[in-house]
Each structure stands twice: as structure tokens, then as C-alpha cells.
Amino acid sequence: xxxxxxxxxxxxxxxxxxxxxxxxxxxxxxxxxxxxxxxxxxxxxxxxxxxxxxxxxxxxxxxxxxxxxxxxxxxxxxxxxxxxxxxxxxxxxxxxxxxxxxxxxxxxxxxxxxxxxxxxxxxxxxxxxxxxxxxxxxxxxxxxxxxxxxxxxxxxxxxxxxxxxxxxxxxxxxxxxxxxxxxxxxxxxxxxxxxxxxxxxxxxxxxxxxxxxxxxxxxxxxxxxxxx
Numbered sequence: 001x002x003x004x005x006x007x008x009x010x011x012x013x014x015x016x017x018x019x020x021x022x023x024x025x026x027x028x029x030x031x032x033x034x035x036x037x038x039x040x041x042x043x044x045x046x047x048x049x050x051x052x053x054x055x056x057x058x059x060x061x062x063x064x065x066x067x068x069x070x071x072x073x074x075x076x077x078x079x080x081x082x083x084x085x086x087x088x089x090x091x092x093x094x095x096x097x098x099x100x101x102x103x104x105x106x107x108x109x110x111x112x113x114x115x116x117x118x119x120x121x122x123x124x125x126x127x128x129x130x131x132x133x134x135x136x137x138x139x140x141x142x143x144x145x146x147x148x149x150x151x152x153x154x155x156x157x158x159x160x161x162x163x164x165x166x167x168x169x170x171x172x173x174x175x176x177x178x179x180x181x182x183x184x185x186x187x188x189x190x191x192x193x194x195x196x197x198x199x200x201x202x203x204x205x206x207x208x209x210x211x212x213x214x215x216x217x218x219x220x221x222x223x224x225x226x227x228x
Contacts (some may be wrong), residue, residue: 008045012038029060036088040081049076061216064089065122093119100139112173113211113218120177120213128176130160132169133208140167157199164205171206175213183212183219185226193221197228 015035018026027035034050041049056074057063063071068082096115112131120127128146131139145160164172174193185193189212197207209222221227 008047011045011047030054033060033063036084037081040084041076041078044076046076049074053077061122067124089118089122097139097142113220116175116211116213117218120175121215123177124179126177126179128174130163131173131175132164132167133171133173134168135170137171137208140169157196160196161200161203161205164200165203169205171208172200173208174210176210177213181215181217183214183217185210185212185219185221190226193226194228 015027015031015038018031019035024032030047030050033053034047037046037050052074053063053071054060057066057070064085066085068079068086071077071082071085072079093115096111096118100111100115120129125147127144129142129144132141132143134140143163145163160172160174174196176189189210193207193210200207207227209220209227211221212219
């Protein structure tokens with residue numbers, strides 16, 4: 001007689017049907033991760049593994065933000081599973097970036113904040129990015145200018161604005177993250193913003209905003225009335 005299929009085969013089928021029929025809202029967070037892992041680990045019950053990942057990293061966001069090397073410290077997570085988790089997160093960031101680009105006017109939009117939060121909220125190192133906008137405030141490009149310590153000593157206004165001129169940008173939005181999770185701007189953040197803004201004004205380039213991204217929150221200079 002043929003051997004019965006492993007018990008998790010039926011569980012996987014039900015999980016996929018549940019998602020197919022009712023969407024992601026019908027799943028617990030660990031079930032979302034479990035469903036994802038079924039595509040990287042075909043011959044194993046991955047429900048216990050999904051729960052171990054949640055215990056280790058605290059949440060679905062914590063798992064998605066984790067470094068591949070850290071994920072692989074969990075028994076059962078190999079390079080394929082770690083790569084799939086990274087791929088899903090980076091695809092989400094690309095999708096949100098594309099949605100933000102579709103906006104006709106984008107000085108400050110929910111889509112833009114969502115993109116910044118998804119792409120930068122879980123970074124372990126500080127990054128400074130510039131979003132370049134055309135005359136209709138549509139996104140031309142997004143570029144990482146500096147990785148590491150972000151302050152006026154290393155983020156040169158000339159470098160930022162040369163790149164803006166090269167793209168024929170009419171306006172820019174500054175974005176950087178605070179890996180600590182605290183989003184209150186430092187004195188150095190304020191000085192840097194004012195220096196770039198003053199220099200940009202001489203070139204008829206507007207600085208719409210400076211957004212600071214934390215793990216679960218953001219700070220907008222414009223919304224806080226700090227843009228001159």
C-alpha cells in the first residue's frame with residue numbers, strides 16, 4: 001500500500017485555500033509567514049518554524065527586517081528561505097515606490113511615507129536618501145547619497161544638488177532613518193536641512209520636506225512647521 005502523505009500536506013492545502021478565498025486578513029501573522037515558508041521549504045511542517053521565528057524576532061515586521069545571517073541562525077532556515085523573505089520585503093518596497101511615483105503631485109503623501117517606512121524602517125545602519133521631483137512634483141528618481149553617520153560633515157549640499165541638477169529636478173525631498181527608532185531630529189539634522197534648503201534656493205530648487213524614519217514612526221519637518 002502507498003504510504004499516506006505527511007499530515008502537513010493537508011494543512012498546507014487548507015492554508016492556501018483560506019488565503020485564496022478570504023485574503024490575508026483571514027490569516028494570523030504567523031500563518032502568513034508559514035504560508036510564505038511553504039514555497040521555500042517544500043518537505044517539512046513549517047508551522048513550528050514560523051512560530052519560532054516570531055518568538056525570536058517578535059513580530060512579522062521583525063522577521064522581515066531581520067538580516068539573512070540572523071534568520072539562518074534559526075534551525076531550519078536555510079539560504080533559500082532567508083532569500084525569499086528578503087525578496088518579499090524588497091518587492092513590497094518597489095511596489096510602494098511605484099505607487100508613490102504614480103501620484104500626480106507628491107510633496108507629502110501617504111504612499112511616500114509608506115514607501116520610506118517599508119524600505120528604511122528596519123535598516124540597521126543610517127542612510128540618507130534624496131527623492132528627486134519634476135516640475136509637477138512627480139518622482140524622477142530615489143537615490144541613497146550616504147550610508148553610515150548622517151550629518152553635515154558627510155552629506156555635502158553640493159553633492160545633493162549636483163545630482164538634482166543632473167536629473168533636471170525642480171524639487172527634492174530629503175529622507176534619512178534613525179536605527180534607534182527615535183525620530184526627533186537632532187541639532188545636526190536641523191542644520192543639515194537648513195543648509196541644503198538655503199543652497200537649493202539659490203538654484204531655484206525647492207526642498208519640500210525632510211522625513212526622518214524610525215522603526216514604527218516617522219517625523220516630517222514640513223508637518224511640524226520646520227521648513228522655512
